Amino acid sequence: MNFDFSDDQYLFHDSVRDFLGDRWSVAKLRTHLEGSGFDDALWRDLSELGLLAMLVPEEHGGLGLGYVDLALVLEEFGRHLVPGPAVETMLATDIIVRYGTPEQRAALCPAIASGALRIAPAIAEVEAGFDLDQTAAVAVSSGDGWLLSGRKILVPYADSVDRLLVVARFGEAGPLGLVLVEPGRAGITMRPHSLLDIASRAHEVVLDGVATGRGDVVGGGPSPDAVLRLADGGAVAASAQMAGVAGKVLDLAVDYANQRIQFGKPIGSLQAIKHRCADMLASLETGRTAAYYAAWALADDPPERARIVSMAKAFCGDAARSICNEGLQIHGGIGFTWELDIHLYLRRAKALEYAFGDAATHRERVMSATLLEMEAA
Amino acid sequence: MNFDFSDDQYLFHDSVRDFLGDRWSVAKLRTHLEGSGFDDALWRDLSELGLLAMLVPEEHGGLGLGYVDLALVLEEFGRHLVPGPAVETMLATDIIVRYGTPEQRAALCPAIASGALRIAPAIAEVEAGFDLDQTAAVAVSSGDGWLLSGRKILVPYADSVDRLLVVARFGEAGPLGLVLVEPGRAGITMRPHSLLDIASRAHEVVLDGVATGRGDVVGGGPSPDAVLRLADGGAVAASAQMAGVAGKVLDLAVDYANQRIQFGKPIGSLQAIKHRCADMLASLETGRTAAYYAAWALADDPPERARIVSMAKAFCGDAARSICNEGLQIHGGIGFTWELDIHLYLRRAKALEYAFGDAATHRERVMSATLLEMEAA
Amino acid sequence: MDFSYSPEEEAFRSEVRAWIAANLPDGWGRVVHEPEDEDARYMFRLDWEKKLYAGGWAGLSWPKEYGGQGATLVQQAILAEELARAEAPEGLNIIGRNLTAPTLIHHGSEAQRRRFLPPILSGEEVWCQGFSEPNAGSDLASIRTTAIRDGDHFVINGQKTWTSFAQYAQWCFMLVRTDPAAPKHKGISFLLVDMASPGITIRPLRQISGESEFNETFFDDVRVPVANLVGGLNEGWKIAMTTLTYERGPEDALARQIRFKRDLMRLIQTARTLPRGRGKTAIDDPVLRQKLASSVIEIELMRLNCLRSFSKQLQGKPLGPESSFQKLYWSHTAQRMYETALETLGPTAVLAAGDPLVPGDGQFQTGFLQSRAFTIYSGTSEIQRNIIAERVLGMPR
């Protein structure tokens, strides 16, 4: 029983933090408000630092680490507004490592570890709300393989990745599974979304009878467990990033409040400001607790994984929302100017809040899981 | 278009306020924590002041007034924690005046106006939640009349009133209606509840085949509109009383904060306290707006009555809850002592919050009504 | 208490409705919309304002001697309701109508009123507000922009910020320090400044919503005739309080309420059609219905709070510090509504204007971003709470 990170994990976190502090900045991110949004140099740097190899097994040239090792890194990504598709590639890596065939692992893992392969999950559909069971994309059996059709939205950096990891149903009312396809394969068209998070990119991707073979399907066939894990991984990654965004916003707010003079004293000495910051800290720290615990649940995979993951996504979503809103408020007038970075954090937090299910959806999942656990006890 | 009370209404309000200030007190209320809870002297005084005659038509010896005239009085009742069954008798009066047969009006109204007849509605049932449609009490046709059976809870002051106004279904799946019966009639048993609001009284009342005639039934037969109006009247009376309770609690909190010295100054000078009081004022004033508007809606009976009434019950319920909680918090340690009156306000507000439907129930009703209005537009 | 309208008022409503129907651009709201470009949009709004003036609807309840129509406040409210019902364009000269005018009516000289009020109504002169400075936001009384007397002129030097619509304005009312030696509230004066004066530089401030209605405005030896002083020398603070009371008051709130309610109704309409799988739409979700209902309640009560305040004013009771409660209430109410709007959109909450899949053309996302400023401008919520606690509840400083 130990709820702390190891010395190695802290050391790794320090190196990531220092590295991002040196090599990445919101000013650089602002150069990507137009265009593909993909930063080649950052990708190369992340790859050299070994981040993309973290979840790859050692036998395939990776570090053989897990979600607990990733938690602090993801939080740091949130703090620094690191753009995709790094996190997305990590989510896909975890799935390929756990559910891929030996051939798939051997073919894909070394390329992921070296930074040569970028992957984006394609999950959401406009008609389905946040309910994966409502997935309409379908892989229809055809000869030795499947013809894949459907319309996915919010596919991150779809024009900058090498593979899409598509959630689809196998047969009209069949089980869910995951298919890996190159974005350029025949039958795939895409268009960029206009996004609230202006420093991110995502696309609407239409798949129209895309020919896929057994080798394209993760694990060689339907894999509903892999789909659930992909969604849970996304929820945990979003939670940890939200904790990072919120932590940064609290720091910005405290710094600003401590130096902004009104009425002859720093506004940080006024209870209206300082008490709010204290409440922000309490929800931030509890959010971090939730995100770390959920990372452990993904790594250890206990029977309560779904409940633990949803606890984090619901709590961190609410916490990040209120911390970003309050952080902007504490900045007063300059808080709502384009020049100040705070709106970029607010936008990112909002994107993460609605990614992989909103707080209400996850609260309902916590309730269902709790009732099942009570019945089982 | 005028959203204000008339000079007469303000004058009447002043006299009620002065009267209650002189003749009633929380100290007197505390003498009723045991026993029947009924205060003879107060009842006589209220009756002499003409309050029980307000809703009685002039032709029956009353003042012929309506809910708008009542709004400020009900608010004052909340401020002074006036105990039942005065408000309950007023709610019943409105129903008898509007839906009673001429014989019923002639028989009951003069007695009500003179203070000789006390009435308590019997509405709630333990299995029904807050849904009137789930009423199980039933009047089964028998000869010229009906046999009335059912189990009612939370019947206010059932052992101190002269009539119960019972909501029942006419026939197993029939329409709802209202029956007036003496609490002593054969087949009626009751027991006092143990209540969170220790300064109030209510009973569980069991009706077992109580023989009733056409003259006992309000309007002589089923009257679903009367039942709805009774519930709406109760919701408005509760809203106005909650505004009164909350207003008093805010006054107590501000007074205490202004005189309590900590750290060498009144705690009312600290933003943690004063900003909270400002928020309390904003929700109090909006709650009063809502309650007054709802009183008008009961008086004028526009097509949107249900929505307007439910807006008030939902908003005032939330406002009173938070104002009472915050008011207690501002009092610090003495706030949670039995000796201080504030818990009596908290308890009353809680009783009113859950009377005639809680906030969630009324929000749902607002939503349904809004959608219907949109379809009609 | 009476929320019904007289036959005369209903007749007036018919007249208004007919005029609007005849004068809105053909195809308004279906094929004709506000221009995308921000400058063009504001000029479009100004044109509409001028059209309203030409139709005799501007300053409906203002005194006739200043260009008004001498109508009742109820007629004024009916006009507002009908414009809202038709989803007519907004105006541009909001500051002139809502702030300059009542300030001059209370504190201006007769000459100032006659000179400045009519062109506000006609749309010939748009106004902007020069109060805040970079180091004087919540602490407004610490402004440093100076005005030094030189013959029959004041000479202004300094910087203002958050000067809304400065780029479209012909005139600016502003607070300047005229006695640096006096205690900070006592050395301030209230001046009317021609924006065409030499020495004024404007730099737009882009907001998080992408719009730029606010500006930084620099004053470099700007000369203003002494006749443009409102009230007495060094009496500007008291006058500013009047301006702020109107900025935060029920008239401003009611105009906003109409826009918020329009957005809320569009949101509910959107929720009725937004798919959520299994043949259900967003409006079928009981959890979401609770939040939408809260907004229905809160936005409707915003209107009624305004009416309650108007009724008091009609009885001759002046608008006082309690207007701060209106501002506090509506700003948080609106923020909650736009958060609920995003929750209603579900996965598509993260899209933005321009995406074919974003419900309501991205207006809810824009509204959300704009709403973050509601609790900051016109006095932050923290300032409103101070005012309410100290001046309404009598709590100590």
Next chain:
Amino acid sequence: MDFSYSPEEEAFRSEVRAWIAANLPDGWGRVVHEPEDEDARYMFRLDWEKKLYAGGWAGLSWPKEYGGQGATLVQQAILAEELARAEAPEGLNIIGRNLTAPTLIHHGSEAQRRRFLPPILSGEEVWCQGFSEPNAGSDLASIRTTAIRDGDHFVINGQKTWTSFAQYAQWCFMLVRTDPAAPKHKGISFLLVDMASPGITIRPLRQISGESEFNETFFDDVRVPVANLVGGLNEGWKIAMTTLTYERGPEDALARQIRFKRDLMRLIQTARTLPRGRGKTAIDDPVLRQKLASSVIEIELMRLNCLRSFSKQLQGKPLGPESSFQKLYWSHTAQRMYETALETLGPTAVLAAGDPLVPGDGQFQTGFLQSRAFTIYSGTSEIQRNIIAERVLGMPR
């Protein structure tokens, strides 16, 4: 990071579970309950505490030289979990175990530790806390109770309030003013007082829940040996900060978490059976489910916040001002839960203990009333926020 248990720990768990099963009163929770009468209830709890001691479970993780068992914090947590699972009675000597003991371990002399710690564990000596005074609540450093040196005694005069369990306590630790001339934080000392000393008068304070665990305690020429001074003369404030840190810390929070979680699980069980008409029960209501889920999440995270803090302590990092965030968090979390409990009960929310129709014997109403004090005692939320802002976030006073 590892939330699993070793085989040794699982074996320990079995041992604990067996002992509890064998030692709980026969029929506990079914036919045997805590006495209704408050005095009898506390004596019943003290008996249970003594039984735990006799079984070798008291002070499990304390050093052996002070009567402890030298077990690990994990074993301590397993014991707590198993007691919770069995819904075993609570103890009475909470202040002795959670506050007196760590304060003496940090600041007491070796003689004080050997004298006072063992009888805390054995339940022979129950403790109460004499900090607050009528005019020194949030502003604790302004206490006025004096202790004046007279030979080898201090003579105490003054009044304390909120002295929990004073009526059952053999000993009291208290703050007294020993140098009235010094600045207020500098003239305070920390004394251990025998409650049997002549001159002590206790008046119970009834709370809104009807219970009277708190008291006003009056000291009239009460003589205390100088040997009962903890730490140096006039160094009491620093010592009190240690006490408060433990009062607000994770150990206290974890014990509370177990009770809150028990109540929450009972609430959810209640919701599964509570009729809401049309064959549905409360748990079928999606709106209520959201609120219950929020409490499930918040209460579970309360436990994990504690574990995170324990893990830091295990690495030798001291418990600091961040314990204020635990107190702030749990108190509001619990208040929300009991509000949700009343919402769950629907119309029967307004009933109370003793009514045959009240679900859960009225425990939710009692819990609601008790919860109103959570954000006040052990330092109000306002005080915790000051501490967090100033001492954790480094914001200015």
